[in-house]
Amino acid sequence: MFSPGVYNYWVVIVLMMIGFYTVITRGNLVKKIIGLNVFQVSVFWLYISMGKIVGGTAPITPDDVWEHLEHDVEEVQVDGQNGEPPHAANSYAALPREGRYEPGFEYHPPADDEPAGQVTHEYNDPTVYSNPVPHVLILTAIVVGVATTSLGLALCVRIKEEYGTIEEDEIQALDDEP
Amino acid sequence: MVLTAVAIILLRDLFAAVMLWGIFSLLSAGLFVVMDAVDVAFTEAAVGAGISTVLMLGTLTLVPTREKATDRHFQLMPLLICVLTGAALIYGTLDMPAYGEADAPINKHVANYYIRESPRESLIPNFVTTILASYRGYDTFGETTVVFTAGIGVMLLLGGKAKRRGGPSAAPPVKAGAGDDDDHGGAMATAAASASREDAS
Amino acid sequence: MKHHIIVRVISKFLIPFMFLFALYVQFHGDFGPGGGFQAGVIFASAIALYTLVWGLDRAEQAFKPRLIEILIATGVMIYGGTGLLCLFAGGHLLEYRALVEPGHPQHGEHLGIGLVEFGVGITVTAVLTGIFFAFVRRGRT
Structure with a gap:
């Protein structure tokens, strides 16, 4: 029952609830925005910690592997122009341009039977990478987050100018006046 | 933290x-x-x-x-809601895969395809860049549009006409260096700023 | 803040390097961490530092509000334009390998990703600078 592997989610949840509590209880609008940001960062952690693989490395091909890979790809291209590609027919450069993007195309990951995360490249890249997909999602989320934060702050400034306060109850009291 | x-x-x-x-x-x-x-x-x-x-x-x-001191600081109800929600979520995590596990469902699907194919398809070592700009190009386009929209929104909210409220405002620290009207370039910049403001409004 | 000599000298020394680093992050994003977002944010923070030290008037001389408004749209247009270019070149929307002749899909991908990141960088820089200027301008009345 008690698996020690889920502590990362617990930290995320604690932070999430701290942000949530700030948003609920604090009347100050700027404080609410800070609370929302804390909440947001905790969601980032949730995703990033899911994508981490123990023993993995950052999703950038290391230099030594890279030289090997680049050399191989160029070889495929040169040979492919001469006719027979040296690698199997699933080598990308050997395919016609539209070959992979036909609407009906489905990719069947052949990696399903082997342990994921230890997928080896065709070029014998032995590196284990962490999952790059959550990184991409969160990268997008961070930038959208700063955009929305700035919009919220701008609204705070406008509210201050109109009402003279950024405390929630005072704004409500002003609204209730006829 | x-x-x-x-x-x-x-x-x-x-x-x-x-x-x-x-x-x-x-x-x-x-x-x-x-x-x-x-x-x-x-x-x-x-x-x-x-x-x-x-x-x-x-x-x-x-x-x-300064945030105003209110009597709302130690309310029981919000705390209770947060604790209950947190407890429910923690109960939910007991079914989650352990941290760093390579066999987790998240690592089973499309990520393997990206890791295997992206260096060969684009000759770019950084997977994140390839996925961001190429495989997930639509997402990033939409996201750029969101940033664009937010920029327009803030400029509409703050760049408009309320500038001529007049009257002295509290001196903000940000403009501490803004008093350099000794050169005539400052007047030009102000003119440019007001021109763009008129366009915006 | 330009009366503080330390702030002035250090920021004068640092700001060109910040711009240079932003450009490095922008164009080296294919090979290491980085890309359009990060470069745009670094560029915008360099401009923000300049504004903090030298004041809004001088910053607006260098980065005219009109120019920023144009750049905000330009970045999105570069992104969309790259997608449409692929469409006209015979591929699908944002299918970069249509940009070059068949047989070298990798070069097309490289070109397309570079263009797209450039568009993202321009938009993020312009938006964040514009937002910052809007806040500062509002503050001086």
């Missing part, structure tokens, strides 16, 4: 809270590096600890910097 977050709630001085938010952001950037997300850490450090904090400080020059 959790301590920083708790301090953010307890502090009533908004300046201190904003600076703590910057520290919180920087710490989380460090943690992202530990979790192998270098691109995300880079962005978080630049955005959270940089621009976002600066924008909050810019806001604090325009609004009161």
Whole structure:
């Protein structure tokens, strides 16, 4: 029952609830925005910690592997122009341009039977990478987050100018006046 | 980190809270590096600890910097709601895959395809860049549009005509260096600014 | 803040390097961490530092509000334009390998990703600078 592997989610949840509590209880609008940001960062952690693989490395091909890979790809291209590609027919450069993007195309990951995360490249890249997909999602989320934060702050400034306060109850009291 | 977050709630001085938010952001950037997300850490450090904090400080020059003390500070009900929600979520995590497990469902699907194929399809070593701009190009396009829209929104909210309210405003620290009207270039810049404002309004 | 000599000298020394680093992050994003977002944010923070030290008037001389408004749209247009270019070149929307002749899909991908990141960088820089200027301008009345 008690698996020690889920502590990362617990930290995320604690932070999430701290942000949530700030948003609920604090009347100050700027404080609410800070609370929302804390909440947001905790969601980032949730995703990033899911994508981490123990023993993995950052999703950038290391230099030594890279030289090997680049050399191989160029070889495929040169040979492919001469006719027979040296690698199997699933080598990308050997395919016609539209070959992979036909609407009906489905990719069947052949990696399903082997342990994921230890997928080896065709070029014998032995590196284990962490999952790059959550990184991409969160990268997008961070930038959208700063955009929305700035919009919220701008609204705070406008509210201050109109009402003279950024405390929630005072704004409500002003609204209730006829 | 959790301590920083708790301090953010307890502090009533908004300046201190904003600076703590910057520290919180920087710490989380460090943690992202530990979790192998270098691109995300880079962005978080630049955005959270940089621009976002600066924008909050810019806001604090325009609004009161002290949070008013209210009697709402130790309400039982919100705390109860938070604890209950948190407990429910923690109960949910018991079914989650363990941290760093390579066989987790998230690592089973499309990520393997990206890792295997993207260096060969684009000759770019950084998977994150390839996925961001090529495989997920639509997402990034939509996201750029969101940033665009937010920029337009803030400019409409703040760049408009309310500028001529007149009257002395509290001197914000941001404009401490803005008093250099000794050169005639400043007048030109002001003219350009007002011209663009008229366009906007 | 330009009366503080330390701030002035250090920022004068640092700001060109910040711009240079932003450009490095922008164009080296294919090979290491980085890309359009990060470069745009770094660029915008360099401009923000300049504004903090030298004042809004001088910053607006260098980065005219009109120019920023144009750049905000330009970045999105570069992104969309790259997608449409692929469409006209015979591929699908944002299918970069249509940009070059068949047989070298990798070069097309490289070109397309570079263009797209450039568009993202321009938009993020312009938006964040514009937002910052809007806040500062509002503050001086």
